[in-house]
Amino acid sequence: MITASEYTFKILRYDAKEPEAEPFFETYRIKVLTGLTVLGVLLRIRDEIDGTLSFRSSCRSAVCGSCAMVINGKIDLACRTQVATFGSNTIVLEPLPNFEIIKDLVVDMTPFWNMYEKIKPYLIRTSADPEKEIEQSEEERSRIDQFVNCILCASCYGACPVLARDPEYAGPAALAKLERFALDSRDERPASALDAVNDEKGVWGCDTILRCIEACPKDVRPTDSIVSLRKKLIKHKLFGKGIR
Amino acid sequence: MMLYHDVLIVGGGLAGLRAAVGLCDKYDVGLLSKVYPIRSHSIAAQGGINAALANNPNGKDDTWEKHTFDTVKGSDYLADQDAAELMCQEAIKVVYEMEHWGCPFSRFPDGSIAQRPFGGAGYPRTCFSTDLTGHVLLNTLYERSVFKGVKVYPEWFVIALVNDGGQCHGVIAFDLKNGEIVPIRAKATLFATGGYGRVYFYSTNALINTGSGIGIAYKAGVPIKDMEFVQFHPTALIGTNILMTEACRGEGGYLTNKDGERFMKRYVPNAMELAPRDIVSRSIQTEIDEGRGLEHPLGKYINLDLRHLGAEKILARLPGIRNICLDFIGIDPILEPIPIMPCQHYSMGGIDTNERCETDVKGFYGAGECACVSVHGANRLGGNSLLETIVFGKLASFAIDEYLQNGEIKTDEGLLMSRKEEMEKKIHGLIREGKEKPYTILADLSKTMSSLVGIFRKKEELAQALKNIEAAKERYRHVHVSSPKLHMNHELLNAVELEYMLDVAHTIALGAHLREESRGAHFRRDFNARNDTDWLKHTIAKIGKDGEPVISSKKVMITKYQPMERKY
Numbered sequence: 001m002i003t004a005s006e007y008t009f010k011i012l013r014y015d016a017k018e019p020e021a022e023p024f025f026e027t028y029r030i031k032v033l034t035g036l037t038v039l040g041v042l043l044r045i046r047d048e049i050d051g052t053l054s055f056r057s058s059c060r061s062a063v064c065g066s067c068a069m070v071i072n073g074k075i076d077l078a079c080r081t082q083v084a085t086f087g088s089n090t091i092v093l094e095p096l097p098n099f100e101i102i103k104d105l106v107v108d109m110t111p112f113w114n115m116y117e118k119i120k121p122y123l124i125r126t127s128a129d130p131e132k133e134i135e136q137s138e139e140e141r142s143r144i145d146q147f148v149n150c151i152l153c154a155s156c157y158g159a160c161p162v163l164a165r166d167p168e169y170a171g172p173a174a175l176a177k178l179e180r181f182a183l184d185s186r187d188e189r190p191a192s193a194l195d196a197v198n199d200e201k202g203v204w205g206c207d208t209i210l211r212c213i214e215a216c217p218k219d220v221r222p223t224d225s226i227v228s229l230r231k232k233l234i235k236h237k238l239f240g241k242g243i244r
Numbered sequence: 245m246m247l248y249h250d251v252l253i254v255g256g257g258l259a260g261l262r263a264a265v266g267l268c269d270k271y272d273v274g275l276l277s278k279v280y281p282i283r284s285h286s287i288a289a290q291g292g293i294n295a296a297l298a299n300n301p302n303g304k305d306d307t308w309e310k311h312t313f314d315t316v317k318g319s320d321y322l323a324d325q326d327a328a329e330l331m332c333q334e335a336i337k338v339v340y341e342m343e344h345w346g347c348p349f350s351r352f353p354d355g356s357i358a359q360r361p362f363g364g365a366g367y368p369r370t371c372f373s374t375d376l377t378g379h380v381l382l383n384t385l386y387e388r389s390v391f392k393g394v395k396v397y398p399e400w401f402v403i404a405l406v407n408d409g410g411q412c413h414g415v416i417a418f419d420l421k422n423g424e425i426v427p428i429r430a431k432a433t434l435f436a437t438g439g440y441g442r443v444y445f446y447s448t449n450a451l452i453n454t455g456s457g458i459g460i461a462y463k464a465g466v467p468i469k470d471m472e473f474v475q476f477h478p479t480a481l482i483g484t485n486i487l488m489t490e491a492c493r494g495e496g497g498y499l500t501n502k503d504g505e506r507f508m509k510r511y512v513p514n515a516m517e518l519a520p521r522d523i524v525s526r527s528i529q530t531e532i533d534e535g536r537g538l539e540h541p542l543g544k545y546i547n548l549d550l551r552h553l554g555a556e557k558i559l560a561r562l563p564g565i566r567n568i569c570l571d572f573i574g575i576d577p578i579l580e581p582i583p584i585m586p587c588q589h590y591s592m593g594g595i596d597t598n599e600r601c602e603t604d605v606k607g608f609y610g611a612g613e614c615a616c617v618s619v620h621g622a623n624r625l626g627g628n629s630l631l632e633t634i635v636f637g638k639l640a641s642f643a644i645d646e647y648l649q650n651g652e653i654k655t656d657e658g659l660l661m662s663r664k665e666e667m668e669k670k671i672h673g674l675i676r677e678g679k680e681k682p683y684t685i686l687a688d689l690s691k692t693m694s695s696l697v698g699i700f701r702k703k704e705e706l707a708q709a710l711k712n713i714e715a716a717k718e719r720y721r722h723v724h725v726s727s728p729k730l731h732m733n734h735e736l737l738n739a740v741e742l743e744y745m746l747d748v749a750h751t752i753a754l755g756a757h758l759r760e761e762s763r764g765a766h767f768r769r770d771f772n773a774r775n776d777t778d779w780l781k782h783t784i785a786k787i788g789k790d791g792e793p794v795i796s797s798k799k800v801m802i803t804k805y806q807p808m809e810r811k812y
């Protein structure tokens with residue numbers, strides 16, 4: 001049966017346009033029906049209680065990557081997190097770590113997109129395109145599946161301890177995206193394309209402690225891509241092999 | 245501050261990105277989107293994109309002409325046939341092009357792009373990537389735009405279109421991050437702003453699908469077309485209304501009522517679950533209305549049963565559906581049927597454009613779901629909308645290129661500045677004390693639309709809907725926004741969009757009220773047959789001097805498919 005219970009939401013408030021004002025937690029009490037998601041609550045707070053609250057959302061179905069945040073200490077998408085799944089009636093919401101806050105739960109994603117663009121996130125071909133499709137087997141396609149599934153939500157980026165100490169590190173999502181292409185049977189990027197990540201700011205920076213895997217809502221496993229890229233680089237160095 | 249681009253594209257979904265990619269080598273292009281392009285609604289499309297590639301062993305003799313026939317018949321003969329022909333011909337090219345740009349389509353054993361059956365289609369011609377087709381297409385086009393270096397303004401919101409009565413000079417935009425109102429001058433402007441699902445309370449659409457782009461164009465004097473044609477998808481999850489793709493049925497899923505009966509056999513025995521959407525939605529609603537639905541605290545429902553497909557097929561072909569069911573209703577479709585209900589899904593109507601994406605206003609174009617060419621007529625076939633976005637995004641780039649090549653285009657800075665000042669006044673005017681919050685008006689409006697302008701319609705209810713909308717417009721005069729800060733102020737944006745949504749809703753209800761026939765998705769209980777003699781025509785709405793819509797009509801283009809009874 002559907003029941004309503006009273007919850008306390010503590011939400012981090014901050015406005016980068018007023019840097020002199022310290023961040024603080026604002027408390028909202030709200031009655032929640034079973035099944036309501038954290039995003040559902042945020043929308044209600046903004047609509048009914050406090051129109052000044054800022055957060056991002058779009059699809060409300062865990063596919064667009066807008067709404068990653070820290071929910072009771074754990075990074076997840078607000079839209080797929082049911083309020084009732086927590087043992088307590090108090091829920092704390094904070095913006096994604098490793099980013100500058102713009103306002104409240106909205107962070108500045110620019111560094112994330114910069115890294116994404118840097119790894120050349122597109123299919124690179126040297127041969128001419130055939131008239132019809134470039135052939136690919138279902139097995140070859142499904143190999144890239146997990147990396148294709150990335151929704152660019154930056155949960156992994158927020159969870160990454162390496163990024164916490166080195167903002168110039170490429171980060172899990174960008175490296176997973178690179179692997180998505182390097183592993184695609186149709187991609188023809190030269191081995192030198194991996195040079196850009198062949199250092200401590202790239203694949204060698206990772207501590208392999210799997211925080212990104214834990215944080216990812218789409219089972220992408222960025223660490224797997226980093227390990228695989230490392231192997232490709234080593235093989236290339238030792239045996240002069242291509243990257244596939 | 246005033247910005248300038250040769251071409252301004254509003255919308256970072258499939259249609260907008262495809263147009264930008266086609267123009268940016270030659271022109272200075274700026275792309276505005278109220279969310280990061282990758283967060284656009286296109287990302288959520290699941291089932292697939294139609295093209296007569298004839299890859300499926302059961303469809304080796306498929307052709308673009310057969311695709312056109314299915315599209316026209318599916319449209320209940322309201323589609324413009326020249327445009328449908330063009331789309332189906334181009335389909336093959338754009339699907340290969342997307343593949344060459346990296347789109348990871350699912351494959352057949354011979355390495356070709358896989359194709360599945362979809363509702364209302366005589367052939368299995370829906371290309372797909374598991375059940376994440378929109379996700380892979382949008383990522384591929386976004387990747388292409390990064391490759392091409394398209395200039396994107398993310399989280400920039402267009403609030404007005406600047407039209408001098410015959411020519412478009414650009415837009416007035418709102419930079420959400422900085423809270424600034426910025427005029428942007430452009431020789432050509434393309435709207436690719438998506439559909440109007442959220443004027444309905446029950447909708448499969450993303451929260452951002454307000455249809456404001458259509459409302460903005462309408463307010464600026466651009467005619468809009470066939471607004472009354474709203475698609476209701478048969479299978480949305482109860483509660484959240486998240487879509488359960490038609491591919492569930494394309495892959496063999498059943499619809500069953502509370503007696504476990506596959507009731508579609510009583511409605512469309514030949515096509516069963518794969519009849520077109522309008523017909524399946526009405527059948528489901530009838531089952532529920534006649535007491536053969538099931539009960540849930542979240543509402544009455546029908547079962548979408550996939551269990552007989554087996555775990556392997558569900559995991560390989562419908563993994564996204566399974567995840568959504570697990571995340572949002574705690575059901576594993578491998579083990580249990582999915583509780584579904586029909587709800588608003590797609591906007592057939594929109595900005596009145598021709599097959600070159602041109603509108604009544606020089607230099608102003610429309611493409612994708614916000615436009616009405618019309619290729620979908622009274623009912624869109626599944627898999628034809630992703631197709632429309634990419635084909636017409638591409639064709640818009642050709643048409644804009646031609647327009648820019650042919651002669652001098654003068655844009656009027658003064659006009660932009662005065663419009664900017666007006667908008668500034670208006671926005672500051674919303675930040676005040678007042679008795680109405682935007683969301684209460686929207687909730688009432690959208691409930692009116694779902695209950696009175698829904699799957700089954702009739703005169704009295706539509707008249708009531710018009711009254712409710714009138715009342716909502718009156719209440720809007722007292723709307724207020726609580727935060728005086730302009731930046732990252734979503735409540736403010738909601739209030740701005742609401743004004744446009746009111747007009748969009750108004751034109752839908754008015755069109756539905758006037759159209760005394762049943763055609764495709766528009767079903768009138770009081771006029772339950774199609775009437776070609778009086779109604780084989782498009783509805784055009786244009787804003788009048790008093791701000792009220794003025795309705796006229798437009799001929800349907802018929803090439804070689806004469807209207808017949810639509811039987812499946």
Ligand SMILES: Cc1cc2nc3c(=O)[nH]c(=O)nc-3n(C[C@H](O)[C@H](O)[C@H](O)COP(=O)(O)OP(=O)(O)OC[C@H]3O[C@@H](n4cnc5c(N)ncnc54)[C@H](O)[C@@H]3O)c2cc1C
Pocket residue numbers: 254255256257258259260276277278279280281284285286287288289290291292293294377378400401402403436437438439448449450452453456457487489589590611612613614626627628629630631633
């Ligand atoms: C759940 C779901 C599944 C679907 N599955 C399929 C399918 O399998 N096959 C199929 O063919 N079709 C499907 N459709 C339909 C299809 O996804 C859409 O019609 C299509 O993606 C629309 O693309 P678009 O580019 O026109 O608009 P959108 O992708 O909606 O993009 C609109 C863009 O405009 C921007 N925008 C809007 N207003 C403004 C403004 N005022 N200022 C600035 N920017 C603005 C937004 O930020 C966004 O970037 C599905 C639809 C839904 C709801």
Ligand code: SF4
Pocket residue numbers: 149150151152153154155156157172173176215216217218219220221222
């Ligand atoms: S890898 Fe996972 S966590 Fe990281 S951006 Fe992609 S979907 Fe989000």
Ligand code: FES
Pocket residue numbers: 056057058059060061062063064065066067068077078079080
């Ligand atoms: S709103 Fe799209 S992922 Fe949460």
